[in-house]
Amino acid sequence: MKANVIIIGSGIAALQLAKKLRHDLNVIILTKSQVTTSNSYLAQGGISVALAARDDPYKHYQDTLEAGRYHNNEKAVREMTKEAPSLIKELISEGVPFDRDESGEIKLGLEGAHSENRIIHSGGDATGKNVIDFLLSQTHHIKIAENMTVYDLLIEDQRCVGVKVKDSNGKPLSIFADHVVIATGGVGQIYSFTSNADTVTGDGIALAYRAGAELADMEFIQFHPTLLLADGKGAGLVSEAVRGEGARLRTDDGTYIMEEVHPYKDLAPRHVVSQTIYQTIKNGKSVYLDISSIKNFETRFPTVASICRENGINIDTGKIPVVPGCHFLMGGIKTDVNGQTTIPGLYAIGEVACTGIHGANRLASNSLLEGLYFGKRLADFINDTPTEAQYRYMTLNHPRKKRSQYNLPEIVDIKKSMMERTGISRHQESLEKQLSYLESYQIEEWLGADLDDLPLEDTQKVFMLISSWLVTKAALQRTESRGGHLRRDFPQENQEWEKAQIILQLKGDRVEPIKIKITT
Template sequence: MPKEHVIIVGSGIAALVTAWHLHEYRNVIIFTKSKKEESNSWLAQGGVAAAFSKQDDWRFHYEDTMIAGGYHNDERAVETLVKEGPKRIRELIAAGLQFDTDKDGRFHLGNEGAHRHRRILHAGGDQTGRALVSFLLEQLRGNVTIIEDECVIELLVHNGRCIGVKTKNHSGIIAAHYASAVVLSTGGCTGMYEFSSNASTVTGDGIALAYRAGAVITDMEFIQFHPTMLCVDGKAVGLISEAVRGEGAVLVTEDGTRLMEHVHPQQDLAPRDIVARTIHGEIIKGNRVYLDISKIANFSERFPAITKLCKSYGINIETGKLPVVPGAHFLMGGIQVDSRGQTSIPGLYAVGEAACTGVHGANRLASNSLLEGIVFGARVAETLRRHEQNTITYEHLENRFVKKSRKLLPTKQQIQTIMMHYVGIVRDEQRLTYAKQWFEQFSIPDFVNTNVDDFKLEEITIIHMLITGWLITTSALQRTESRGGHYRHDYPHADENWQQRRILRVKQELMAKVWGEK
């Protein structure tokens, strides 16, 4: 088998930035289980947050990020993010990426929730993600091998080191690919929820793969729900960017009353967890919530993708009111990494939403996600450029997993329903316990240690969802406080001793349970 120097799993912004900074120094191959454009990055309507204006400063961006994250953030990681962000963005601009500007050629800086200054760069209005991904794919054309429709089903680990991946395509062909380093950039897991802004492919694959390989997973209870998804016939059908509220839209009830006016000092631009819970509370009372866009001039020009979405579902934007509902949006936790993307397994790196750098804490500040992919993708690439290539021995690679009798699996829809109704915006011990028991009826330890070669790709996706859903649920049970995206109805207040309660302890207990170390 050929040896690729570096394998990247995933094709979102973090994966592509890593490849862009690395391809001149290493032979890079990217695997994606669907098409290269099918990622959350491609769908991203919002922009990239960075302190570019004269009135702004990285210290303000730092403070806003810490406040939004409930001070659960890794302070050094946040400082790295906000300090290096402008530099990394200028590198992309110098290479030809264009952000939206005003008539004088100055960046059009938008405003979003929990930001004290206008610092959101956009490209193509509400199509920033598509612009970034398209630009990077063009930059990488002919320089990086991208293999579509091939799913990574196992990380190959030998003598405690990750030395490659095992893949399976839609024809059922299984292949081993070896490399001196593997980078997981598979996105998060909130496609596991019934209402979600994510691409349908984002189902926790990378997290489950890393967990099965023995990597430390952290902060899985922190799930961010985006407050405003377009609601049609009781379903969430697409995202309405926070940038819409940044330009003056407000949330209202059916009778036109401002929803957020007396809830938070920042009103409609309060942190996302607060806005999402407020909308959720109104909806469970049986009331509808709308986003009033009547004060935004030239809405269809400013937000072309959202306008197209509304028209496709028969929503007339001229009425000035868009029906909204919260939906699962972003995972703040993930595969624990250091400042250079190194996981607890040598040779295995993670970047983007699949990784937990600590920058987001308990709740992500709006438009910090694309920035994270840009900053830490570059850092992972620099690390891999400096490291000498390792000799790979795989002739007698042992299969760590065992073949076990096949078990009846739930459907993807069943898992999504359980996650939405029992591990959703508002949680409590009773519902979380029910969800935990529901997941454990499928014997999670068995799936962690099962050889999945003979399973269909759809079944492997469900196995990944079961493992990841169990991690989220068990973590949410362990954290008996409310912080950021994790809200416990039975423990509504934050623990003032949170610094002594870092969630790594919980994850070590979970790891011990599955791997039988106790």
Template sequence: MEMDDVLIVGSGIAALQLATFLSHDKNVRILTKSHLKNANSYLAQGGIAAAIGIHDDTKKHLADTLEAGRFHNNEEAVREILNEAPALIGDLYEIFDKDQQGHLLLGLEGAHSENRIVHSGGDATGKNVIDYLIRKLTNNIKVEENVFAYELIIDSKQKRCIGVKAKDPDGTIRYFYGDYVILATGGCGQVYPFTSSAPTVTGDGIAMAYLAGAEMADMEFIQFHPTLLYKDGETKGLISEAVRGEGAILVTEDETPIMEGIHPLKDLAPRHIVSQTIVDYIKNGHEVFLDIRSIKNFKKRFPSITAICEKNGVHLSDGKIPVVPGSHFLMGGIKTDLIGRTSINGLFAIGEASCTGLHGANRLASNSLLEGLYQGKKLSQWIHSNSNKDPISVLPKAYSFIPEKKVLLPDVQTLKDMMMKRVGIVRSKELLEEQKNWLEQFHLHDVTELDSYSIQEITAIFMYVTASLITEAAISRTESRGGHFRRDCPFEDDQNWKKKVIIQKCKGEVAIKHEYIKTALVN
């Protein structure tokens, strides 16, 4: 039995920010299913958004965030996080790119009205931030790699989460306990065939929380990034939106600009609009490229993207990069407040695994790393100012269980293909109900015991559970908004749909309710 003050599952920016801000007298343990750096945060290219430019202010950043989120955001959460953004940037000031006078360089990305994106190493922001935070880890923080957490431990008497059950690569079951249990496991990009997500991002924390009875929110809102490098029928990595911010445009094979007349911001329109436009061209038999010929010193400005292209045989001298949209970010997740408290006492969720309401129906570019930094810092402050009055008192559990009949699932690739076909960028009632019926035949909500499954089998179960949550929420929302587009109801319906879709497992059944959000147009 392992006992800690703070137990963190995951190793992205939110997890590491939390760990580094906790006082040194706290025993902190970080569990990660792979290596410490194998997370989406490490892959993040674009940067972090903050209203720190001379002509910028938080009200403008707020307006852009609400517009991109199609006013489905929790406006209180948006204001709080964006107001903190300059200070959070200040905490990391030394690692960001600056001009010769020492001023931060500010880039422009889609749906932003001002240059407000700080970056590090050109397009290696996530890597540099994670490396910086890892260097700050102290001796009170123990990191355990290659440990797969798969079940929350709930104390039925205290009615709170007190730990997690996990497996080592050889299948050994281990129990970890903590006064505070934090899920920072990221989103669920791998549920789709084309994705910018790391291979480890399979919805683990989301599925664990759901199976334990936590409320889930906004699971229908998946952001598909418009520009993943596409070569030989596969996606090879992300081409940051900052490339379009520097002047690149989307064109077909005959160099027809595809965003002309689609949106006033053209190639810098919100991501769901750009992604839907690209899909329309691809369905009509076209190839789509990023034309980068207008960008001077491309290799210097985007060294990571240059390396990805060269590694995959894309010659930048041609001036065009082949792209397709792919799953990039989950706006929904485990329903939390600003600091990460869930509907289960003792359980917290931060980063992409959580849903604070910041992103609404579609995330504004470069607001995600910002949210992770905010939640990590604020949760550390809350932990310092609060203490559990009911200390954990548990005995080590022996490895014993009664095996149930194992659920048999098709291979994960089949799930990915079905999700893209039926619950992808363009959806409809018919396709969504087909997917729901297909998923229901596996009776995933009836799974009560995971001990006898292998890590690979549990991962597949989690992916199927997460896919089911996305599908259920997408059926429930009978309108189009942000990252959720239904061709059978293609317009926003503010009169009937100013509400969130909340899904919860209750007494073995799937409960769906609607919760009205409090937001307003920008003052």
């Protein structure tokens, strides 16, 4: 089977790309579950854009750098925030139902680390769902294949020329293309507490790394401050917009925990809020979101209210129990400004990509914007690139080795160990312990293993192992605290690390141990 463009994933970046590609191109979207099973579809928060009279893209740019602790690619941030108003105005003109006030103007909300009201929503806290539904309505000409798991990339002459995929029954198939785009989301499900969709298990990260692409900034994991805590588990996201409307974090005794921590208090950058909640819970106190000041809460936040009801939480008490959980990967597959990776023919967009936009910590509601922005940029690039369709005989540069015997951990053990040792608060001792645990399952052998005959459940375990290993390896290497990366043994930011990136890549004609280089 052949196509001009293969898109792996079905979130906002993938669908924006599909919408913007030329209609004469043969495009296939491959998604390992249903097309609406994505982090984008679950997104309760809005989209950040400088539309207010007192706001401007430069303020948005400055807030993004501050939240990212100045580890960002400043040029990329500047270009994205500058183009954001035109991207949103296009969606408005096409009929996306963004929320409006009584005068008919687009409502602009406030979220953590933003200096101005610039968050637009659709359906209150259903922004992701409404935008994805709209984009899907614009892609009827695109072939979408659900329940298809991509488990390897086809490489010929150091170029990506296609993918290997299995259907829900485990039947393998090779599909070839001029352009292969990874848009699989982040790594949220490698942690026991996460806001991410069940399918977000680091597949794209593992695929790219096994193929030899460069990864960057894998240590920077954003933990959302407020997941609903029910029965000892994270039961769903409580949007940051709730705090934007006046909700405050408190303990059982009524202490407001963010009062003396940061000038923005409950709307401080996410890493600050998450780490404060984490430390409070470690000190033996429960943390709640006090929503008593928000009128008509159920009308304003129907999704949050529904999640609370489903988990037996009575919002009439005025408080919601919360816990931090893995929310967003700032690093990922290293790309240029158009989404090109270090392997020709292979691209990455959305959360799986490291574009430099987010730096060490993502500014609230910049993720949907990033997906829209880079989906369009990559579409423009591919639309202007002549199609070749010349690959007939495919071989892998790195011959894969069959594994007849192997031992893999249970998924629950991977998630629990990552949360405990490579989670919100890190230390050399715990990171080394986690690295030893992960490597006891022969990580390096899996980097070059043939996965053709591996059951889908075990393939998922392998991808989670590899992604967990990469995050832990990078976290051990960065000896400072910055943004989403908190080292108890190196609690301060180090100026020398501000613009330094940890690059992870397999090199050579054979599988080698991980290579790390610091670039500035």
